[in-house]
Amino acid sequence: MDLPGKAIHGETRKRLLDVAGEVFAEKGYDRTTIREVCRRANANIAAVNYHFGDKRKLYAAAFDYSLTCVDEKPTPASDTDEPAEDRLREFTRRFLRRLLDPGRPSWHSRLLAREMSEPTGALEAMVRREIRPRYEVLQGIIRELAGEVPPRVIAKCAASVIGQMMHYHFARPVLKLVSPVYGDLEKHVEELADHVTRFSLAGILAIAVRYRK
Amino acid sequence: MDLPGKAIHGETRKRLLDVAGEVFAEKGYDRTTIREVCRRANANIAAVNYHFGDKRKLYAAAFDYSLTCVDEKPTPASDTDEPAEDRLREFTRRFLRRLLDPGRPSWHSRLLAREMSEPTGALEAMVRREIRPRYEVLQGIIRELAGEVPPRVIAKCAASVIGQMMHYHFARPVLKLVSPVYGDLEKHVEELADHVTRFSLAGILAIAVRYRK
Amino acid sequence: MDLPGKAIHGETRKRLLDVAGEVFAEKGYDRTTIREVCRRANANIAAVNYHFGDKRKLYAAAFDYSLTCVDEKPTPASDTDEPAEDRLREFTRRFLRRLLDPGRPSWHSRLLAREMSEPTGALEAMVRREIRPRYEVLQGIIRELAGEVPPRVIAKCAASVIGQMMHYHFARPVLKLVSPVYGDLEKHVEELADHVTRFSLAGILAIAVRYRK
Amino acid sequence: MDLPGKAIHGETRKRLLDVAGEVFAEKGYDRTTIREVCRRANANIAAVNYHFGDKRKLYAAAFDYSLTCVDEKPTPASDTDEPAEDRLREFTRRFLRRLLDPGRPSWHSRLLAREMSEPTGALEAMVRREIRPRYEVLQGIIRELAGEVPPRVIAKCAASVIGQMMHYHFARPVLKLVSPVYGDLEKHVEELADHVTRFSLAGILAIAVRYRK
DNA sequence: AATGAATGAGCCTTCATTCAT
DNA sequence: GATGAATGAAGGCTCATTCAT
Numbered sequence: 039m040d041l042p043g044k045a046i047h048g049e050t051r052k053r054l055l056d057v058a059g060e061v062f063a064e065k066g067y068d069r070t071t072i073r074e075v076c077r078r079a080n081a082n083i084a085a086v087n088y089h090f091g092d093k094r095k096l097y098a099a100a101f102d103y104s105l106t107c108v109d110e111k112p113t114p115a116s117d118t119d120e121p122a123e124d125r126l127r128e129f130t131r132r133f134l135r136r137l138l139d140p141g142r143p144s145w146h147s148r149l150l151a152r153e154m155s156e157p158t159g160a161l162e163a164m165v166r167r168e169i170r171p172r173y174e175v176l177q178g179i180i181r182e183l184a185g186e187v188p189p190r191v192i193a194k195c196a197a198s199v200i201g202q203m204m205h206y207h208f209a210r211p212v213l214k215l216v217s218p219v220y221g222d223l224e225k226h227v228e229e230l231a232d233h234v235t236r237f238s239l240a241g242i243l244a245i246a247v248r249y250r251k
Numbered sequence: 252m253d254l255p256g257k258a259i260h261g262e263t264r265k266r267l268l269d270v271a272g273e274v275f276a277e278k279g280y281d282r283t284t285i286r287e288v289c290r291r292a293n294a295n296i297a298a299v300n301y302h303f304g305d306k307r308k309l310y311a312a313a314f315d316y317s318l319t320c321v322d323e324k325p326t327p328a329s330d331t332d333e334p335a336e337d338r339l340r341e342f343t344r345r346f347l348r349r350l351l352d353p354g355r356p357s358w359h360s361r362l363l364a365r366e367m368s369e370p371t372g373a374l375e376a377m378v379r380r381e382i383r384p385r386y387e388v389l390q391g392i393i394r395e396l397a398g399e400v401p402p403r404v405i406a407k408c409a410a411s412v413i414g415q416m417m418h419y420h421f422a423r424p425v426l427k428l429v430s431p432v433y434g435d436l437e438k439h440v441e442e443l444a445d446h447v448t449r450f451s452l453a454g455i456l457a458i459a460v461r462y463r464k
Numbered sequence: 465m466d467l468p469g470k471a472i473h474g475e476t477r478k479r480l481l482d483v484a485g486e487v488f489a490e491k492g493y494d495r496t497t498i499r500e501v502c503r504r505a506n507a508n509i510a511a512v513n514y515h516f517g518d519k520r521k522l523y524a525a526a527f528d529y530s531l532t533c534v535d536e537k538p539t540p541a542s543d544t545d546e547p548a549e550d551r552l553r554e555f556t557r558r559f560l561r562r563l564l565d566p567g568r569p570s571w572h573s574r575l576l577a578r579e580m581s582e583p584t585g586a587l588e589a590m591v592r593r594e595i596r597p598r599y600e601v602l603q604g605i606i607r608e609l610a611g612e613v614p615p616r617v618i619a620k621c622a623a624s625v626i627g628q629m630m631h632y633h634f635a636r637p638v639l640k641l642v643s644p645v646y647g648d649l650e651k652h653v654e655e656l657a658d659h660v661t662r663f664s665l666a667g668i669l670a671i672a673v674r675y676r677k
Numbered sequence: 678m679d680l681p682g683k684a685i686h687g688e689t690r691k692r693l694l695d696v697a698g699e700v701f702a703e704k705g706y707d708r709t710t711i712r713e714v715c716r717r718a719n720a721n722i723a724a725v726n727y728h729f730g731d732k733r734k735l736y737a738a739a740f741d742y743s744l745t746c747v748d749e750k751p752t753p754a755s756d757t758d759e760p761a762e763d764r765l766r767e768f769t770r771r772f773l774r775r776l777l778d779p780g781r782p783s784w785h786s787r788l789l790a791r792e793m794s795e796p797t798g799a800l801e802a803m804v805r806r807e808i809r810p811r812y813e814v815l816q817g818i819i820r821e822l823a824g825e826v827p828p829r830v831i832a833k834c835a836a837s838v839i840g841q842m843m844h845y846h847f848a849r850p851v852l853k854l855v856s857p858v859y860g861d862l863e864k865h866v867e868e869l870a871d872h873v874t875r876f877s878l879a880g881i882l883a884i885a886v887r888y889r890k
Numbered sequence: 891a892a893t894g895a896a897t898g899a900g901c902c903t904t905c906a907t908t909c910a911t
Numbered sequence: 912g913a914t915g916a917a918t919g920a921a922g923g924c925t926c927a928t929t930c931a932t
Contacts, residue, residue, distance in 0.1 A: 050913080068281035072906065082914050087907060089912095154425055165428040173429050193432045194446045201418025202411045208421050209414070211370045215378040216386050219406045233407045236461075237454035244453030245446065263896070284922065295897045300924060302895090476917070494707035497901065508918045513903065515916090583850045591854040599855050619858045620872045627844025628837045634847050635840070638793055641804040642812050645832045659833045659884065666883030667876035674875075689892080711927060721893050726928060728891095 051089045053079040058100035063145030066152055067097060101153065101160040104146045105167055122182040123239060129176060130203065130238070131231040137207050138227050151207060176200065183239070184246035195245060199238045206230065264302045266292040271313035276358030279365055280310060307371070314366065314373040317359045318380055335395040336452060342389060343416065343451070344444040350420050351440050364420060389413065396452070397459035408458060412451045419443065477515045479505040484526035489571030492578055493523060520584070527579065527586040530572045531593055548608040549665060555602060556629065556664070557657040563633050564653050577633060602626065609665070610672035621671060625664045632656065690728045692718040697739035702784030705791055706736060740792065740799040743785045744806055761821040762878060768815060769842065769877070770870040776846050777866050790846060815839065822878070823885035834884060838877045845869065 057079040061070045072086045072093050079085075090096040120128075150168075153161050173196055180195045181187075206213070206224055213220035223230060270292040274283045285299045285306050292298075303309040333341075350360055363381075366374050386409055393408045394400075419426070419437055426433035436443060483505040487496045498512045498519050505511075516522040546554075563573055576594075579587050599622055606621045607613075632639070632650055639646035649656060696718040700709045711725045711732055718724075729735040759767075789807075792800050812835055819834045820826075845852070845863055852859035862869060 066281070068279070071904085073904095083906095084908080084914060088914090093906065154422060161424060162428060165425055169425055170429050190432055190436070191446075193430060194436065194443070195450070197418055197422075197426065197433070197436075198415045198447070198450050201415040201422070203414070204422065205410055205414025205417055209367060209410075209417065211374060212367055212378055212382055213410065215375060216383050217406060219403055220410070223403070223407065223410075230407070233404075233458065234411065236457055237408070237411050238450075240453040240457030241450035244449055248449075285924090286922075296923095297897065297899095297925080298895090301897090306923065492707070494705070498903095499901075509902095510904080510918065510920095511916090514918090519902065580848060580851055587850060588854060591851055595851055596855050616858055616862070617872075619856060620862065620869070621876070623844055623848075623852065623859070623862075624841045624873065624876050627842070627848070628840040630848065631836055631840025631843055635793060635836075635843060637800060638804055638808055639836065641801060642809050643832060645829055646836070649829070649833065649836075656833070659830075660837065662883055662887075663834070663837050663880035664876075666879040670875055670879030671872065710925085712925090722927095723893060723895095723929080724891095727893090732927065 050079070050081050050085055054081055054085060054089060054096070055100050055103045058096055059104050059149060060145045062097060062100055063148035063152065072096065098160045101149060102163060104149050105164060122179050123235075126179050126183070126199075126239060127231065127235045129179060130199070130234045131228070133172075133200075133203050134206070134227050134231045134234070137203060138224055138230075154208075173200070180242055183242050185250065187246055187249040191245060191249065195238075195242050198241060199234065202234050202237065203230075263292070263294045263298055267294055267298060267302060267309070268313050268316045271309050272317050272362060273358045275310055275313055276361035276365065280371060285309065310371060311373045314362055315376060317362050318377055335392050339392050339396070339412075339452060340444065340448045342392060343412070343447045344441070346385070346413075347416050347419070347440050347444045347447070350416060351437055351443075360420065386413070393455055396455050398463065400459055400462040404458060404462065408451075408455050411454060412447065415447050415450065416443075476505070476507045476511055480507055480511060480515060480522070481526050481529045484522050485530050485575060486571045488523055488526055489574035489578065493584060498522065523584060524586045527575055528589060530575050531590055548605050552605050552609070552625075552665060553657065553661045555605060556625070556660045557654065559598070559626075559629050560632070560653050560657045560660070563629060564650055564656075573633065580634075599626070606668055609668050611676065613672055613675040617671060617675065621664075621668050624667060625660065628660050628663065629656075689718070689720050689724055693720055693724060693728060693735070694739050694742045697735050698743045698788060699784045701736055701739055702787035702791065711735070737799045740788060741802060743788050744803060761818050762874075765818050765822070765838075765878060766870065766874045768818060769838070769873045770867065772811070772839075772842055773845070773866050773870045773873070776842060777863055777869075793847075812839070819881055822881050824889065826885055826888040830884060830888065834877075834881050837880060838873065841873050841876065842869075 054075065058070075058075050061075050061078065064070075073083060075096070076083050076085055086093065086096050090099055150164065153164065176196050176199060177192050180192050180199075184192065184195065210224065213224075267288065271283075271288050274288050274291065277283075286296055288309070289296050289298055299306065299309050303312050363377065366377065389409050389412060390405050393405050393412075397405065397408065423437065426437075480501065484496075484501050487501050487504065490496075499509060501522070502509050502511055512519065512522050516525050576590065579590065602622050602625060603618050606618050606625075610618065610621065632646075636650065639650075693714065697709075697714050700714050700717065703709075712722060714735070715722050715724055725732065725735050729738055789803065792803065815835050815838060816831050819831050819838075823831065823834065849863065852863075
């Protein structure tokens with residue numbers, strides 16, 4: 039007998055995961071209630087504890103799941119033999135597109151943003167699987183551009199590149215209040231990518247020149 | 252002899268404000284309980300209601316108070332006739348010092364960070380009073396460096412400069428996980444300021460050159 | 465062996481309803497705490513929220529439940545072909561018995577009394593289901609006694625009959641203070657019913673005679 | 678120096694009393710907060726406790742004060758040598774006028790109504806000073822109409838007369854729901870007084886006749 | 891006589907969690 | 912595998928009241 043709302047065996051867990059990602063991203067960990075998650079997932083109130091143990095573990099699972107969902111290869115820009123400059127441009131374009139494009143399942147990056155400003159312990163896996171690889175790709179590019187410079191300098195340059203882009207994500211509400219220009223800017227991803235690329239390119243080279251003999 | 256729980260008339264409100272700032276910054280809005288604030292402020296549980304009305308208003312007041320507490324003048328770098336390059340250096344140094352120096356009452360900037368990632372409505376005043384003036388100072392410096400370029404370009408450069416620095420604040424937990432280098436870096440404010448200045452200087456000039464005839 | 469606090473599945477709701485009726489009737493809405501209701505119902509403090517949503521809805525449910533509990537048929541006096549006079553006597557007897565008999569679950573009528581003096585919105589259903597039918601029965605009897613008189617006159621007579629009886633309920637504390645006689649009277653339901661019947665019969669006929677040609 | 682809102686010495690107490698009567702009548706004892714009373718009386722939050730001791734005593738004082746405020750003589754209908762029938766008419770007219778006339782300071786009777794349905798202990802004085810005298814006047818009239826009948830019978834008749842009238846006060850919300858006719862009726866005090874007089878007159882005489890030899 | 895600050899008790903509500911089925 | 916009933920801990924808030932001035 040098929041009761042309405044009764045899903046296929048084992049489907050509940052997946053639905054829970056999907057909904058949890060959205061809700062956690064939307065409201066943050068604390069403001070999210072497992073009641074709402076269960077309701078939106080059309081599941082029983084006890085389902086979370088049944089499938090995941092408790093709220094925290096649901097969060098961890100949702101977070102982890104949000105990573106495996108990302109189909110896009112994170113490192114395609116590195117293993118080519120294009121010039122480093124082009125690869126930098128490609129890197130920023132991809133990064134910003136992913137960060138700002140409204141078409142994407144935004145809850146993924148929002149989840150990340152939340153996790154960054156209030157880490158719950160689920161961050162580590164994410165860094166290992168998502169963030170660090172990107173940093174490494176970027177550092178590879180920078181190394182090629184800068185030549186023989188200490189790793190510390192590479193690190194600073196990488197942070198400078200990423201920081202410029204992340205700013206448009208994190209400071210979004212502030213930027214909009216600072217000037218209407220920024221409200222408009224976030225819609226022009228390509229323009230931003232171009233700006234960041236040029237700005238960073240010059241920056242990297244200027245830094246590097248000090249370490250050349 | 253000062254018995255706990257019985258302070259000088261009118262002191263409680265101030266104590267509440269101080270403690271609230273710390274706790275809100277430390278735990279975020281939701282995880283903060285007015286019970287804890289009151290306990291740490293050595294005040295009665297009803298004191299918040301009496302002095303501020305409710306939790307949200309206490310938050311707003313603490314936030315606002317955290318702004319008025321900042322004694323440092325926000326715009327000393329602009330009204331000199333030093334070369335723009337030096338003023339940029341001075342700007343980044345001040346900014347980073349304020350952002351990262353552990354000696355400062357950290358809850359001020361943490362409060363800001365929280366407000367940025369989950370705005371509660373108290374953000375607007377802060378932008379008007381704190382953020383925007385700084386952006387304007389910075390944009391003044393950039394304009395001087397870049398010469399005749401569209402305001403939109405100035406805006407992008409300003410975001411690039413600020414973004415580099417804010418990244419060390421916002422992404423702190425992530426950076427530490429990415430590489431131990433970053434954990435060390437945040438202790439060397441002067442070094443970072445120097446890096447950001449050089450990197451940005453080159454970036455700004457490179458961007459500007461495209462708009463020169 | 466029945467451990468307290470762990471009753472048969474689904475029993476709690478009913479127990480809550482029963483106790484709530486009593487307590488609300490005894491203390492009024494405001495003075496009633498859900499804590500006490502839960503304690504007396506041997507239920508957890510959160511049970512009210514779980515089963516009814518909140519205090520107000522518990523009240524509404526208890527009120528409604530108190531209506532469905534009344535097993536006695538409200539209209540047996542009307543569908544006979546006894547003389548109208550006898551039916552009036554039967555009506556008042558039933559009414560007063562129900563109003564004053566200490567053997568009955570008093571919280572039912574006390575709940576009604578409370579609702580009358582400070583309506584909470586639950587009154588409408590009660591009027592529709594309990595009060596109006598009785599008024600209509602009574603008006604039927606009066607119409608038969610009075611003959612062709614305007615509906616407005618019927619209405620006034622009905623109010624006069626009911627009012628006499630309700631007075632013993634509502635003004636009970638006052639009446640006892642006015643004279644000890646009243647303290648005694650409320651125990652003699654049959655005597656009161658007889659009095660009200662005779663008094664009203666004469667009243668109705670006296671009123672009616674003015675409208676006869 | 679005269680601060681605005683600063684009243685003449687000793688005025689506060691009186692203002693408090695006035696406001697308290699209104700608010701208690703409007704909201705009932707529990708729903709009334711000392712804060713609101715003080716605010717509306719333009720007095721300090723501690724004024725109630727200062728002048729009256731506590732909330733309950735304020736209520737008692739306001740209740741008592743509401744009695745002394747009634748300028749109208751309660752017993753003018755008795756000391757004439759008009760025929761008893763006319764005096765009954767006059768009694769009901771006064772009673773209903775006072776009960777229903779919207780022009781009067783309604784909080785007086787509302788306070789009484791509240792006190793009747795949930796006595797707080799302030800009722801006794803009121804009965805002694807206000808209610809009992811009226812009952813005695815009415816019983817005098819009835820005695821004159823009924824002749825030699827037992828006091829108990831007089832008492833029942835008095836309750837029948839008063840009950841008819843009080844019903845329009847107490848059951849007002851119910852009556853309006855039962856039929857729109859009642860909503861209209863309460864505006865026609867004279868008509869109601871006439872009805873009650875005729876109805877009661879006949880009732881009293883019919884009761885009395887059984888005790889005549 | 892009167893005040894504003896401060897108190898402590900207690901209420902309703904909400905939440906994550908667990909139990910019995 | 913999954914559910915609905917039931918729990919207990921705690922949180923925000925409100926209120927009458929008192930204290931020091």
